[in-house]
Amino acid sequence: MTQSIRVVRALVRRALNEILRVPGAAIPGVLAPTIFMLGLSSVFGKASALSAYHAVDFRTFIVPVGLLQGAGFTGAATGVNLARDIEQGWFDRLLLAPAPRATLLTGVVASAALRALLPGTFLLIVAFSLGVAVPSLLGLLIAAVLVMGLACAMACFSVTLALRFRTQQAAPLMQIASFVGVLFTTSYAPKPLLQDWLRVVADVNPVTRVLEGVRQGFIGGVTWAHTWPALLSVAGLIAVLGWFAARGLRRYSF
Amino acid sequence: MAAERLDVPNVTDPGFTVRVVLALARRSLRNALRRPQFLAPLVLFPSMFLAVNVGGLHRTTSLPGFPHVDGFLDFQLAGAITQSLLLGGVATGIATALEIEGGFFDRLVASPIPRTAIVLGRLVATGATAVAQVTYFLLLGLLFGATVKGGIPGVLVVYLIGIVAGVGFGAIGQAIALRAKSASSVQGIFPLVLVVLFVSSAFFPKDLLSSPADIVATYNPLSYIADGMRTPIIDGVGSTSTLEGLAAAVFVVIAAGAIAIVALRGRLRDA
Numbered sequence: 001m002t003q004s005i006r007v008v009r010a011l012v013r014r015a016l017n018e019i020l021r022v023p024g025a026a027i028p029g030v031l032a033p034t035i036f037m038l039g040l041s042s043v044f045g046k047a048s049a050l051s052a053y054h055a056v057d058f059r060t061f062i063v064p065v066g067l068l069q070g071a072g073f074t075g076a077a078t079g080v081n082l083a084r085d086i087e088q089g090w091f092d093r094l095l096l097a098p099a100p101r102a103t104l105l106t107g108v109v110a111s112a113a114l115r116a117l118l119p120g121t122f123l124l125i126v127a128f129s130l131g132v133a134v135p136s137l138l139g140l141l142i143a144a145v146l147v148m149g150l151a152c153a154m155a156c157f158s159v160t161l162a163l164r165f166r167t168q169q170a171a172p173l174m175q176i177a178s179f180v181g182v183l184f185t186t187s188y189a190p191k192p193l194l195q196d197w198l199r200v201v202a203d204v205n206p207v208t209r210v211l212e213g214v215r216q217g218f219i220g221g222v223t224w225a226h227t228w229p230a231l232l233s234v235a236g237l238i239a240v241l242g243w244f245a246a247r248g249l250r251r252y253s254f
Numbered sequence: 255m256a257a258e259r260l261d262v263p264n265v266t267d268p269g270f271t272v273r274v275v276l277a278l279a280r281r282s283l284r285n286a287l288r289r290p291q292f293l294a295p296l297v298l299f300p301s302m303f304l305a306v307n308v309g310g311l312h313r314t315t316s317l318p319g320f321p322h323v324d325g326f327l328d329f330q331l332a333g334a335i336t337q338s339l340l341l342g343g344v345a346t347g348i349a350t351a352l353e354i355e356g357g358f359f360d361r362l363v364a365s366p367i368p369r370t371a372i373v374l375g376r377l378v379a380t381g382a383t384a385v386a387q388v389t390y391f392l393l394l395g396l397l398f399g400a401t402v403k404g405g406i407p408g409v410l411v412v413y414l415i416g417i418v419a420g421v422g423f424g425a426i427g428q429a430i431a432l433r434a435k436s437a438s439s440v441q442g443i444f445p446l447v448l449v450v451l452f453v454s455s456a457f458f459p460k461d462l463l464s465s466p467a468d469i470v471a472t473y474n475p476l477s478y479i480a481d482g483m484r485t486p487i488i489d490g491v492g493s494t495s496t497l498e499g500l501a502a503a504v505f506v507v508i509a510a511g512a513i514a515i516v517a518l519r520g521r522l523r524d525a
Contacts (some may be wrong), residue, residue, distance in 0.1 A: 022438070032445030039452025042467035046458075047314050073445075084438060168437050169348065172295030172341075175444070179302055188310035198309030 004103040011107025012114060018081065019115070029073045034123045037066035044188065052193045056219050063127045064214040065187045067143060068207065070119030071151035072178020078112040079158020079174040086166045101249045109155045109242070116151030117144065132218070139217020142227055146214050149234035150207070154178050156241035163248035181207040206233035274367045278375025282349065283382060296341045296383070297390050304334040304394075307457060319461050323488050324401060331395045332484035333456040335412070336476060338387045339420040340447045344440065346380045347427025351437040354521075363522060373514050377424050384420025388413050400487065408486030415482045415499045422506030425514045432517035456480035478502035 019026040041059040048058035085091040094104060120143075128134055135143070158174035165173075184201045185208040191199055202208045213230020216222055264270055286293050304327075312326040323329045353359045362372050392402070392409065402408045431440050451457070453467045454476035460468055471477045482499010485492050 026442075028442035028445045032448070035445055035449045035452070039448055039467075042464045043452055043458045044311060044314070045464040046317055046462045047311055049317060050313055080438060080441065168441070169289065169352070171348075171441050172299070172345075176295055176298055176302070179299060183302065183306040188306060189313075193310065193313055195309040195312055198306070 004100065004106075007097075007099045007103050008107040008110055011104065012111040015078070015081070015108070015111030015115060019118070026077075029077050030070075030119045030122055032073050033066040033070035033119045034126050036069050037062055037123060037127060040065070040188075047189065050189075050193060052190045054190075057132075059127065059130065060132050060218055061215075062187075063123070063132055063218055064143070064211055065182060066123045066127075067120050067147050067214055068150055068182045068211055069178065070123060071116045071147045072154050072182055073175070074112050074116040074119065074151045075154020075156075076158045076171065076174040076178055077115070078108060078155040079160075079162040080168055080171045082108060082159055083162040083166060083168045083170060086162065087168065095252070102246060105159065105242075105245055105249050108159060109152050109245070112151040112155035113148040116147050120144070120147050135217030136222060139222045142222060142230070143214045143217055146210050146230055146234055149231075149238060150181075150210055153234065153237035153241050154181070156238065156245040159245045160241070160248045163245070163252050181205065182211070185211050187211065206237055209233040210237075271368045271371050274371040275374045275378055278362075278371060279378035279382070282376050282379035285349070286345075286379070286383070293345070293383075296345055297338055297387060299341055300334040300337040300391070301394065303337060304330055304391075307333075314458075314462075317462060320459055321488065325399065327395060327398055328400045328488050329484065330457065331391060331400055331487055332412075332480045333451075335388055335391045335416055335483055336419070336454075336456045336480045337447075337451055338391065339384055339416060340423050340451065340476075341444075342380055342383050342387060342420055343423025343425075343427040344444055344447060345383075345427070346376055346424040347431040347440040347443070348437050350376060350428050350431035351435060351440045354431065354435050355437060359521075369518060369522065370515065373425075373428055373511075373518055376428060377421050377511075380424030380427075381417050381421045384417045385413065387420065388416040395487075402487050403489055404486030404491040407491050411486045411491055411496050411499075412483045415479060415496070415503050418500065418503035418507060419479045422503055422510050425507060425510035429510060429514040429517045432514065432521045435521075450474065450476055454480060475502035475506055479506075 037059065040062050045058045047053070048056065048061065053061065082091065085094070095101070097104075134140075154177060157177050161170050161174050164170075184198065185205050186194070186202055191202065194202060209229040210233050212226055213233075216226040307330050308325075308327050314320065315323055315326050315329070321329075350359070353362075359372070363369070392412065396402075402412070404411065427440065430443060431437075434440055453470040454474040455463065455471050456476055460471050460477065463471055478495075478498045479502045480499075482495050482502070485495035485499075
């Protein structure tokens with residue numbers, strides 16, 4: 001157990017080191033959610049004049065979307081980095097190490113959880129400096145947990161693809177999942193404003209609950225009614241996508 | 255005499271250059287088609303965006319200042335095409351970077367072919383891909399109820415501006431790849447694609463953008479490219495928007511092409 005924790009910690013540290021060693025690849029992922037938030041609020045900001053927004057400023061409404069985009073981008077980047085390691089042969093050497101494959105997977109996925117805090121923190125600093133109201137400490141804490149959880153789930157998905165395709169060219173496929181997951185929700189507008197088909201999709205999309213869980217602290221108070229479905233959804237996503245990633249790793253041969 | 259026997263090509267012959275460009279373009283397209291799962295995101299991402307924008311913000315057409323349109327889909331179609339073409343530019347950059355990483359680029363450089371053909375070959379392939387991208391979105395729009403008010407001439411204008419812009423975005427991708435030399439670094443410019451799009455009128459009328467996006471959009475070539483393709487869809491063929499759109503697309507081709515050639519020279523110096 002102690003050995004496994006050491007391996008996980010080493011893999012997490014390696015992933016974090018990459019941020020400093022290859023900043024050219026890491027910086028866009030950190031900036032992207034903030035760009036997304038600023039961009040969407042600049043483009044569609046006037047939409048909040050519609051009554052269903054209940055006078056909530058569009059930027060405030062969209063900040064949680066940016067946080068989840070950050071988690072999604074980080075998860076996808078985890079898969080891209082793994083694909084690069086596979087291409088360069090480093091991952092094959094890693095598999096020769098006397099460590100259980102589940103431990104290796106945990107290390108890779110756990111690194112995504114920590115890395116997701118970076119774009120999220122940057123986004124919040126920019127948002128707060130632009131006048132977005134600071135949520136309560138509990139609201140921020142719940143948001144952080146959900147962001148880290150979603151990053152893990154998206155990392156599991158992109159790791160599955162990386163193990164399947166073994167090339168960085170699969171990167172857009174990895175990013176699509178985070179786009180679909182986060183945007184096909186109440187990301188842009190409250191449910192009453194959505195077209196019927198999108199309302200149905202948002203209802204069945206578990207990320208909608210995650211988004212509402214993050215958003216609650218920004219547009220109102222934190223309630224258990226919004227929190228538990230968000231936590232349950234993110235746990236379910238990790239369980240299902242983690243199973244696929246573990247299966248992919250079990251079947252991986254070199 | 256010996257040169258004739260060995261059939262050494264004359265690299266200054268324009269006909270030879272064209273043959274090399276076409277051969278490299280064919281190779282690029284074949285490589286792309288061999289793995290359609292990597293080509294699909296070029297249209298999937300913008301399709302998703304289009305669906306979410308239309309599904310979530312369709313009521314915004316009732317906002318004061320929004321131009322008269324039959325539906326939000328009609329308005330968004332040009333934005334989706336522009337986004338797709340930009341992603342095509344990123345894909346071109348990634349493919350170039352992978353050729354550099356894999357050593358194929360160095361083999362091309364060592365072969366007796368004109369250097370510019372290396373850049374042009376892939377750009378021709380990018381132009382061919384742009385045709386497919388524009389076709390896809392026009393068909394998608396028609397399938398979900400959009401109409402092209404400009405009729406056949408309007409469709410041709412959309413193709414013309416789309417293809418030229420697509421080649422220009424491909425040149426940007428190549429220039430970045432030749433400088434960065436790493437596929438993951440090129441992949442990293444993806445978010446920047448969104449930035450450039452957000453500060454343009456690709457997704458929303460310029461008059462309804464918040465400041466300072468509305469100011470930047472005035473100087474952003476993407477605004478003119480998107481509006482040049484949008485006007486034939488929502489209104490009809492207009493000479494001003496068409497010329498502005500075409501001029502902006504040509505500007506991108508010339509500027510990005512020049513940067514790509516300079517980057518290629520820099521790369522050759524490093525090699």
